[in-house]
Amino acid sequence: MGFIEDTRLVRDGEEHWSGAIASGWDIGGNANGGYLLALAARAMLEATGRPDPVTITAHFLSPGKPGDADVKCSVLRTGRRFATASAGLSSGGRSVLQTLGTFGDLQGTNGPERVDAEPPALPAPDDCAAHKGDSGITSTFMSQVDLRLHPDDVGFKRGEPSGEPRVRGWFRFEDETPIDSLGLLLAVDAFPPTIFNARLPIAWTPTLELTAHVRARPAPGWLRCAFTTRFVTGGFLEEDGVVWDASGRLVAQSRQLALVPRTASTSSDASQLPSPNESTAAKRSRAT
Amino acid sequence: MGFIEDTRLVRDGEEHWSGAIASGWDIGGNANGGYLLALAARAMLEATGRPDPVTITAHFLSPGKPGDADVKCSVLRTGRRFATASAGLSSGGRSVLQTLGTFGDLQGTNGPERVDAEPPALPAPDDCAAHKGDSGITSTFMSQVDLRLHPDDVGFKRGEPSGEPRVRGWFRFEDETPIDSLGLLLAVDAFPPTIFNARLPIAWTPTLELTAHVRARPAPGWLRCAFTTRFVTGGFLEEDGVVWDASGRLVAQSRQLALVPRTASTSSDASQLPSPNESTAAKRSRAT
Structure with missing residues (x-):
């Protein structure tokens, strides 16, 4: 099945939708997490009667396992241009995530344009590294998406992180489903964590919260994506994403707040990281 | 009254708090908006039993006028380190804002540190420009806060925007109330909009959504703040904030999504902005 089918929900009440956390994600x-957010957002689109998420935030409450899914969604405000709603996604009686979002219609938006950034420079998709997951982790998700990572950002896969907490690459669905504004919510959470390249022991980096701003509906084709981290402090790190479409237009910005892997924050030898400009190759990490 | 008193609420139900939108803000x-967010967050702190917001998002639903305030807050998850809650602030029976946040204890957090950024270089507070609001707008808020703007970023006040959508400066409360983690929620929304310096007609830039990550409790003293905008597209702009304390530590990051002033997006002569590097002094704007 594909992204559209696997985020389909049935409305079975004024504020209630039913469906499933599909098994392929x-x-x-x-x-x-991006798939779960898209699932909840689909109910929010129907509840608000708007075609696009404009800004949406998810707080992740517990892991979402494949199985039944319920979304409870309340519309908080309906305006002329925008409508705001909150939604909770649960599965097996357990809260999986809570979201809050504002929705609108991004088609034909206009206004002055001023862009102080460039899409990331990437080799052609076929000259990048196809990413099909990390060794030792079974991932059906990675068979749904076609990720091509910048060759400079894949060192972590062979235990040689670049030292720059950055991951750049191309994104599309494996089955080439066109990416709509809901698909962008998945794209901003599809790449390996930036911290894999930061010369920290690699481990699960749980996300507390993810916010995405959808700025435009993407043109058909590959998305160009870049994720960076500037601040690893106090056990937290942020991951900032910028997503551009094939026409060179900004289509989404994202930021998530994640926890530094426990193995890193409790390991005394990792308590002082190399400074950003230090070039010593520290091969402490291993993709797991 | 000060920030602490003016965000005080009385709990009058399991999920309900009462108070006021005070008249001085x-x-x-x-x-x-930052004051309103802090007001709602105070109920969330009590509901979750945690001392600090870690990541919190507000969607602004209608203007908050001084008067009665009600906060309805539900705890969604209580974990060992973190608790997540949602809250709605209303006044006069009208929804003012909705928030979703995760709370914890930021004292004594530790872990590896890696910071790829510097606090903004600012002249000493007395060598910066005290900002007491914009001509023609009565603001009691500006008498509560002590803002000192970077001299390079105040050109918009005399109709000469710098051309860089950036505002840097110092922040403290006028009465020198120590800034706690709740005060940071106000600090990230206290400065004039970056777009005032972008050579656009200056007008109200309504915020749809604001997300703040609180990374540490601030040391006593001035906060060093920088707000920048990289993308003005499709009628939207983001404003990214970074806040550092007097010890040189990152204490907060923020991002808000705002609407480009209508006067700008509908004015044909503003539909093509000067490119970021263009140095022509376009004096179309006037602080209002």
């Missing part, structure tokens, strides 16, 4: 048994 | 009659 997990990494190590837990559904990808 | 408005700009042109509408309470500052």
Whole structure:
């Protein structure tokens, strides 16, 4: 099945939708966070009667395992241009995530344009590294998406992180389903964590919260994506994403707040990281 | 009254708090968004039993006028380190904002540190420009906060925007109330909009959504703040904030999604902005 089918829900009440966390979207048994967010957002689109998420935030409450899914969604405000709603996704009686979002219609938006950034420079998709997951983790998710990573950002896969907490690459669905504004919510959470390249012991980096701004509907074709981290402090790190479409237009920005892997924050030898400009190759890490 | 007193609420139900949108925090009659967020967050702290917001998002639903305030807050998850809650603030029976946040204890957090950024270089507070609001707008808010703007970023006040959509400066409360983690929620929304320096007609830039990550409790003293915008597209702009304390530590990051002023997006002569590197002094704007 594809992204559209696997985020389909049935409305069975004024504020209630039913469906499933499909089985094809997990990494190590837990559904990808962007997929879960898109699932909840689909109910929010129907509830608000708007075609596009404009800004949406998810707080992740527990892992989402494949199985039944319920979405409870309340519309908080309906305006002329925008409508705001909150939604909770649960599965097996357990809260999986809570979201809050504002929705609108991004078609034909206009206004002055000023862009102080460039899409990331990437080799052609076929000259990048296809990413099909990390060794030792079974991931059905990685068979749904076609990720091509910048060759400079894949060192972590052979235990040689670049030292720059950055991951750049191309994104599309494996079955080439056109990417709509809901698909962008998945794209911003599909790449390996930036911290894999930061010369920290590699481990699960649980996300507390993810916010995505959808700025435009993407043109058909590959998305160009870049994720960076500037601040690893106090056990937290942010991951900032910028997503551009094939026409060179910004289509989404994202930021998530994640926890530094426990193995890193409790390991005394990792308590002082190399500074950003230090070039010593520290091969402490191993993709797991 | 000060920030602490003016965000005080009385719990009058399991999920219900009462208080007031105090009269000293408005700009042109509408309470500052950061103040309103702090008011709602105070109930969330009590509901979750945690001392600090870690990541919190607000969607602004209608202007908050001074008057009665009700906060309805539900705890969604209580974990060992973190708890997540949602809250709605209403006034006069009208929804003012909805928030979703995760709370914890930021004291004594530790882990590896890696910071790829520097606090903004600012002249000493007394060598910066005290900002007491914009001409023509009555603001009680500006008498509560002590903002000192970077001299390079105040050109918009005399109709000469710098051309860089950036505002940097110092922040403290006028009465020198120590800034706690709740005060940071106000600090990230206290400065003039970056777009005032972008050579666009200056007008109200309504915020749809604001997300703040609180990374540490601030040390006593001035906060060093920088707000920048990289993308003005499709009628939207983001404003990214970074806040550092007097010890040189990152204490907060913020991002808001705002609407480009209508006067700009509908004016044909503003539909093509000067490119970021263009140095022509276009004096179309006037602080209002």
